[in-house]
Amino acid sequence: MAFFDEKNLYSTHETQLKIVASLGEPIDFRQDPDWCYKSSTGQYHYEAFIIENTIIYLKETGRHTPRDTKMLHTFLQKIIASLPSGPLYLIDDIARLDAGEAAYKSKFSKFHTAFKDFFDHIYVITPEAKSQMPLNWLPANASVSTSAKEAYQQCRNQQSAFTNFKENDDAELAKMSRQDLIRHLKEAQAANRELRENNRHNMPGHLSEVQHQDILHLLQVAVNDHSTAEQLPMSTEDSASFLQLRELIGHLIDSRDQLVSTLSSIDDDVYVFNKAHQLISSHAHPEKAVFLHNPEEHLGIHYQELLESAIAAQLDVVLQHVKNTKLTQQFEYCLPKTGYGLYFKVNISYRKDSIGDYAGFTMVIREITEEKIADKKIIASEKKYRSVVESVREIILQTNLQGQLAYINPAWREISAYDVYESLDKSILDFVHPADRTYVQGLMQNLMDSKCDHVKQEMRFTDKFGQIFWVDMFFQPYLDDSGSITGISGTLNDITKRKKAEEVLRQSNKLLESINKNIKKAEKKLQEKNQELIKTNQELDRFVYSASHDLRAPLASTLGLINISRISEDTQERTYYLELMEQSLNRMDKLIQDLTDYSRNARLAIETEDINFEHMIKDIFQRLKYLKNIDTVAVNTDIAIASDFHSDKIRLYIILINLLSNAIKYHKYDQPKPYININIMANAQRVVVTVADNGIGIDKNYMDKIFTMFFQVSRDAVGSGLGLYITRETVNKLHGSIKVTSVINEGTSFTVTIPNATSYRYETED
């Protein structure tokens, strides 16, 4: 008892609506669970409209999943059961053919095959544009209509019982009493019932179905019959056969039940086809039946009729292969859907009969949509991960337990110039700088031995061209799913530029340090030089003071002598003054000579040459011959030259002339044998010159002063106070040494040692 409010039908069949409404029994079935069925997702629902007890208009207001088919089936059965018996028509507005024939066929095979037997005729609503499609796969009692209105009209044409009513005959309707209306309806319903009854028996497919059902029923009776042979109303022979048959059927039913219970425990749908490829047995999980619902109703049907064309076509090919190889084959099938679609794995296995001939095949179907989606997600995430790993600039690697590279990303090539393929399976150690190999090996061993959980180290590697590159190495153990170490995974970050910069910095620092050191050295030298300069300045001051005084003194004397010479009239006296003048000027001359020697020693570079001591001594005495008393002193010369002696001739001359002139000037002439002993001994290394006399000697109080500038023990006409100072300076210049021993009133001995320039190198001074 229901009515419709579907707009299409409402406008077209207002009259019927009004009749139903006037019965005073309106039901908004959308609020009634009996007439409204919601899909398992809760999102979509079907609405069923029943028109005049004979037409069910099924409207889909959403989409449903295959799992909902079973529930819809139950729902429809419930509706049909509530209707009075009679012909039944279905206006199917569930799956409009706007999705294409294949999609419709898929849906039809899952849905309509389950219902087609309920109805005398099914009108499939399809848009006009597609009405020309060759829908030859539709069951015999189905036809295509372009709209609900058309379907309804067709339906009405078949319904003779409803001819009493004229469409849109409002005036007539209005005149009718409630009694009349009810009567009309009842008549119509009765006609309906009759028509449906007739239809059922007139449809050939149904007849055989009924017969089949009858046989099954009889067998069921036989099995459930617990009568003994005696109780059966048949002959003994017959009853024996019957009992045998019953036992046999009993076994068969047992084994079938066993099989069914086994099949029930698995999720897969199992279909068994015979040699003629007709369905002979099936097991479809009630919740998960994929292609066929109530497949028991399709027994004997060829798979090509049973399955939608796409999968049937695939099956054709695979089946041929199975027949040829006698092996089980698999294929996957995708049911197109928005989103991911539905995926199935179809397993086809070869069946053979008792003598090994081909006996058909078994088809096992499993929905693998979720696995597929998971797979796709894994592949997508793997792809994403790969693309990240392949594009990063950091080297990412993985090795096995032996340290051989199992994976390394393309960044490796960028940095090392080695191709990835030529590096794989090689030990990572092969690429470590040879000097660091043992060390890295130790680190890796520690990781493998779980002695540490990671290592982080700056490390040198060698690239394909033998160039060193620096990396920041991060290694950690690579664990498999069970948590055991199967190798090493890690990253290498190129830090060569940083290292180079550090190196440059270090070098610069080193340079700076050495420059600093040099500066400090130079500073120290400068300070020393400054001190030296200060000393030299003071010395120079003293020198200028002394020299100017000593130069001026004889000059002043001479001027004084000139003064008194003017006054004096005595010629003899004047001659005496002239002698004194000469003395003064000689003294001055000697000073100037000494200053020249001093300057020469300080200024001139050392120039060495072969020295002939005998000639030199001779020259010196030639020059000293005007000295007073020179003829009264005995000069003994002893020269022993073991090797050529080279030195600076001018300097050597200065040294010797000073020592000898001192020996002559400060001799003691009031004794019988005044002497001067000159001893010269030269070898390859040096010369030792000794000048010894038995002269006045030197007071020991003055011994440490005799070599200082302008120091004089006594002033005589020819002393300048520079002689020994110049002597020592010159000896120093020649890197020699001078020693003096003296006893007052007994004599003095000077010993000078000078290196032989044949073996001694004078470094040029800065």
Added chain:
Amino acid sequence: MKKIRKLLLIDDDHINNIIFEKLSGFAGFAEEIVSFISAVDGLDYLKELQKNEEEPPNIIFLDIRMPIVNGWEFLERLSEFREAYFNNTSIYMLTSSSDQSDVNKAKNFAIVNDYLVKPMTIEALKKLQEKHQEQIIEGEK
């Protein structure tokens, strides 16, 4: 003009002493000249005079640059034993050095009267003699 009674001359250059004696003779500068070429000998002489209370020199002419003990050291050593006995003795530096540092140094010695640069002349001696007239007369009293 009255002559300086007694004059002490200390200069290591004997030529200078000869010149001074000759000039003094021409100028009628001093009655008695005692000269030494060693400062040490000069000091010994003065010590001896003081010890024996003999007549002190009225003027001492002192050279600066001399070996062993120079003019400055002479002054220091003299100060060590000098008594009122030498109050009327004037000391003149007589040197060939015209160095300003020497001139300044001489001023630091209170007992030095003046600084004279060689060569000595008759004119210079006469001025000095004039300057000392009062002192000479005073000494005679």
